[in-house]
Amino acid sequence: MALSMWRKLPKLMCVGHGFHTSPAYSHIIKLTRLRVVDNSEIGKRAMAEGKPPKCIHVYNKKGVGTIGDKVLLAIKGEKKKAIIVGVKQNQPALSPKFDSNNVVLVDDNGTPLGTRIHVPIPQVLRTILKEKNVVKGADYTKLIALASRFV
Amino acid sequence: MIFNQLKKMALPNAARKLLLGVKSSFSLFQTTANAEYRYLSSVSNPKGLLSLEKEEENKVAGHKNVVPLECRFVYPEFLPDPRLDHRNSLREKLERMDMMNRRNHIDIPEFYVGSVLAVSSSNPHAPEKVTRFVGICIQRGGCGLRAFFIIRNVVDHQGVEMFYEMYSPVIQKIEVLRLEKRLDNELLYLRDALPEYSTFPLDMEPEYLPEGSAIPVNPIKVKLKPRPWLERWERQELKGVQDLGLPKRFYERAAAVAKPWEKYDLMAEYRESIPAEEQEEIFAEVYSQLHQLEVTRKIMKRKRTFVKPKKMG
Numbered sequence: 001m002a003l004s005m006w007r008k009l010p011k012l013m014c015v016g017h018g019f020h021t022s023p024a025y026s027h028i029i030k031l032t033r034l035r036v037v038d039n040s041e042i043g044k045r046a047m048a049e050g051k052p053p054k055c056i057h058v059y060n061k062k063g064v065g066t067i068g069d070k071v072l073l074a075i076k077g078e079k080k081k082a083i084i085v086g087v088k089q090n091q092p093a094l095s096p097k098f099d100s101n102n103v104v105l106v107d108d109n110g111t112p113l114g115t116r117i118h119v120p121i122p123q124v125l126r127t128i129l130k131e132k133n134v135v136k137g138a139d140y141t142k143l144i145a146l147a148s149r150f151v
Numbered sequence: 152m153i154f155n156q157l158k159k160m161a162l163p164n165a166a167r168k169l170l171l172g173v174k175s176s177f178s179l180f181q182t183t184a185n186a187e188y189r190y191l192s193s194v195s196n197p198k199g200l201l202s203l204e205k206e207e208e209n210k211v212a213g214h215k216n217v218v219p220l221e222c223r224f225v226y227p228e229f230l231p232d233p234r235l236d237h238r239n240s241l242r243e244k245l246e247r248m249d250m251m252n253r254r255n256h257i258d259i260p261e262f263y264v265g266s267v268l269a270v271s272s273s274n275p276h277a278p279e280k281v282t283r284f285v286g287i288c289i290q291r292g293g294c295g296l297r298a299f300f301i302i303r304n305v306v307d308h309q310g311v312e313m314f315y316e317m318y319s320p321v322i323q324k325i326e327v328l329r330l331e332k333r334l335d336n337e338l339l340y341l342r343d344a345l346p347e348y349s350t351f352p353l354d355m356e357p358e359y360l361p362e363g364s365a366i367p368v369n370p371i372k373v374k375l376k377p378r379p380w381l382e383r384w385e386r387q388e389l390k391g392v393q394d395l396g397l398p399k400r401f402y403e404r405a406a407a408v409a410k411p412w413e414k415y416d417l418m419a420e421y422r423e424s425i426p427a428e429e430q431e432e433i434f435a436e437v438y439s440q441l442h443q444l445e446v447t448r449k450i451m452k453r454k455r456t457f458v459k460p461k462k463m464g
Contacts, residue, residue, distance in 0.1 A: 091314065093299070094272060094321060096284075099310030099342065119309040123276040150277070151284060151311050 026088040028065035028101055030055060034073065037085065037102040038114030038146065046075050053080070053103075067095070068128030071103065080105050080113075083129070083143060085121050096122050096151045104146075110138035112146055120151040222434045225261045226441060227291070228298030228317060229433055230425050246295035247433070251440050253318045258448055259325055264288050265333030265369060267351055268302050270315055271324040281323065284313050285353050289338040293317075303341055305350040310342065328357045332368045334390035343380045344373045362449075 028034070033052045036043030046053055053075035058065040065071050065084050073080045086102035098119075105113040110133075121144075129140040223230060229250070231243045253259075262268060266288050274282040286304035289312070293299045298317040303310065315322060328351075341349045348371075360366075372393045375384065385395050386405045395401075413419065425433075 086309075093314050093316045093319065094274070095313075097312040097314070102309075118307060120306045120311060123274055123282060125276075127276045149307060151282070151306060151313075 026090075026101075028055060028058065028069075028071070028084060028087060028089075029063060030057065032101065034071070034082070034084075034103045035100045036075070036082070036105060037117055037119045038104045038112060039116045039118070040105050040112070040114035042076055042078065042080065043105050043114065051076070053082075067122055068125055068132065070106075070132075073103070073105070075105075081108065082106060083140060085117070085125060085143075086119065095124055096120075104143055106140070106143065108138070110140040110142065112143050115146065117143075117146045117148060120149040121147040123150045218431060218434045218438045222438060222441075223430055224263075226434075226437075228294060229437060230294065230430060231433075232294040233423050233425050235422075243295065243433075244436075247437055249296055250318055251437060253320075254441070254444055257322065257324065258444075258451075259317060260327045260448070262288060262291075262300075262325075262327050262330065263332045263366065264291050264336060264338055265331055266327055267329040267355065268300075269324075269326040269328055269355070270302065270313070270322060271326075272315070272319075272322045274321075283353075284311075285328065285351055285355055286311075286313065287338065287341070287349055287351060289341055289349075303338075303349050304353075305346045306353070308346065310346065310349065312342075326357060328355050330358075330360055330366060332366055334368065334370060338391070339382070340373065340375065340384050340389060340392060343375050343382075343384065345376060348373045 032055045034055055035052055036047055043053075053073040055065065055071045056074045056079070057072035059070040059072070066087055066089070067084055069084050071082050071084060073082050082103040082105045084101070085104050086096070086098035086100070088098060088101050091097040102119055104117055107113065126141075126144055129144060133139055133141065229247060231238060267285070268288055269283055269285045271281055271283045273280055284302065284304070286302035289301050289303045291298075291300040293316075296318045299314060300317060301312055301314050303312045305311070371391065373391055374393045375395060378397070383405070384392060385397055385401050386408065
């Protein structure tokens with residue numbers, strides 16, 4: 001019995017990609033695929049081609065991105081910055097959990113590249129982005145003005 | 152001499168109790184197979200058993216117990232966590248008092264997994280300081296003050312879920328828009344289902360059931376998206392899901408890892424449940440207040456439904 005189990009094990013290991021022993025955390029870390037939810041040209045094209053951008057850096061101390069964090073994306077061979085506006089990860093009480101990891105592309109000043117966001121956005125983002133503003137520097141609150149709906 | 156007489160008197164009583172115990176465990180064994188709320192009770196249909204015991208009690212104490220057994224389905228959060236190292240009778244009692252205090256302030260209605268709810272909560276980040284979210288309850292759990300529920304909706308083609316603590320002071324109002332049950336105790340598979348099954352308009356009108364009617368069970372079978380999924384749904388005996396359409400090897404593996412004998416494990420059942428006698432004790436403590444609240448809620452509902460006639464012409 002034990003012998004047959006051992007024989008099976010390498011077979012399981014070589015499956016590799018689909019074999020997990022623990023549940024997924026859904027963390028936003030380096031190399032996580034994200035979903036662009038604004039109507040910027042580059043974002044729209046990347047999503048339409050089935051090549052969603054990869055996160056290549058998270059601008060916080062933990063390395064795990066949450067709502068309101070800035071990330072660096074690799075999108076269509078370019079590097080773009082983006083703000084996370086919705087996460088798949090389990091959330092504390094009273095904050096929404098989304099079915100996908102959503103981002104909105106912004107430039108270095110915090111101005112969104114698109115003109116519309118077509119998914120709901122968490123209310124907390126208002127406060128978080130206001131706190132992250134830098135005087136005479138990046139202004140992220142322009143993103144809030146684009147949102148069509150808050151949850 | 153007297154002692155001997157007493158012994159004679161006591162013996163048949165003890166024998167009867169023993170018999171009762173055997174009977175109860177037997178009925179337990181019978182009913183575990185189709186027990187829906189295994190977590191909540193050691194006996195899924197203890198009416199027969201309780202009536203026997205009640206008769207005895209009536210003989211002894213001469214009063215009737217009026218707590219209905221549906222309580223544990225309507226107010227499951229009043230039952231404590233059955234894990235022994237989590238039990239503490241004093242803490243449970245204090246929690247129950249706090250829960251009743253909260254229930255005196257806001258109306259926490261009867262709802263089940265599968266009901267459509269609208270929850271208003273105060274939110275310092277919103278401009279109007281209140282947010283309202285509508286969705287279907289996909290999970291409900293927790294004991295005492297830690298009771299929680301998750302509601303899910305698809306807003307603008309984006310699935311959104313909200314986790315609420317039932318006794319959180321931030322919650323202002325819980326409305327039941329559609330009171331119904333589903334075929335399963337948890338609807339987490341809606342995350343992998345087609346979006347139309349969890350789409351509810353945010354301005355949904357409440358649907359009222361006629362008074363005194365049983366809670367309807369929605370027999371809808373949900374169609375799942377193709378794999379990959381969040382969980383291996385084929386391994387969980389789901390009733391509310393259409394044919395999964397997987398290759399044969401998935402079902403073979405599911406059959407191989409299935410543990411169909413677990414539902415007959417009486418000891419596990421005992422460990423994971425609160426005995427019926429204890430449940431009665433708990434609900435006897437809070438039922439009168441809960442019932443009072445329910446009555447006042449009904450009166451308020453009737454008041455609200457009265458519409459002032461408009462002047463014509």
